[in-house]
Amino acid sequence: MDLEKMSKEELEQLKKDVDKALKTVDARQKAEAKRAAEQAAREYGFSLDDLVAGQTGKGNKGVAKYANPADPTQTWTGRGRKPNWVNDALAAGKSLDDLAI
Template sequence: MDLNLDQMSRDDLKALQRDVEKALATLDDRRRAEARMAAEQAAKEFGFSLEEILAAQKKSGKKNPPKYCNPEDPRQTWSGRGRQPQWIKDALAAGKPLDEFAI
C-alpha cells in the first residue's frame, strides 16, 4: 500500500490518523488477549489457574509495617527500609538516636 501523504487533504490525513489509531488499539487488544491465553496455558502446565497466581502475587505484595514514627507528626512513619524520610535525616543529623523514634 503506497500512500502519497503530500497529496492528501487535511481531512483525509485526519481520517487516516483515526483509522491508524483504531487499528493500533485493536492490535493491542488482540496481543493482550494472546498474552493472557499464553499466561493461562503456562500456569495450567504447573497446575495453577492464572487467577490463583495473580491472587498469590497480590498477597505477597504487602507493605512493610512502620517501625519508626515522627513524634512531632505521628502520621509520618517509616518502615526502616528504603530511603530515609527527611524528618529521620534531620533528627540523625541533630545527633538523636534512631531508637528514639521506634514504635
C-alpha cells in the same frame, strides 16, 4: 498511498483509522499474552487467577521479621517506619535481635 496529495480531512481520517488499528493490535496482543500465561499456569496445575490473586504490587507487606513479645500478633517486616511497639522496646534497652522471629 501518497500523503502529499491527500487533503487535511483525509489525513485526519487516516490518523483516526491508524490509532484505532493500533488499539486493536494492542488488545489482540494482550489477549494472546493472557492465553499464553493461562496455559503456562495450567501446565503447573494452577489457574492464572491463583497466581495473581492479591498481588497488586501495592500493599505487599512482605514477610514479618520481628514480633512484639507482649503481643505476637503485632509484627513488622523491618521495612518502613518502625511501629510504636518497636520504638518502645528499643527505648527500654532491647535490640532488634531480641524482637526477631
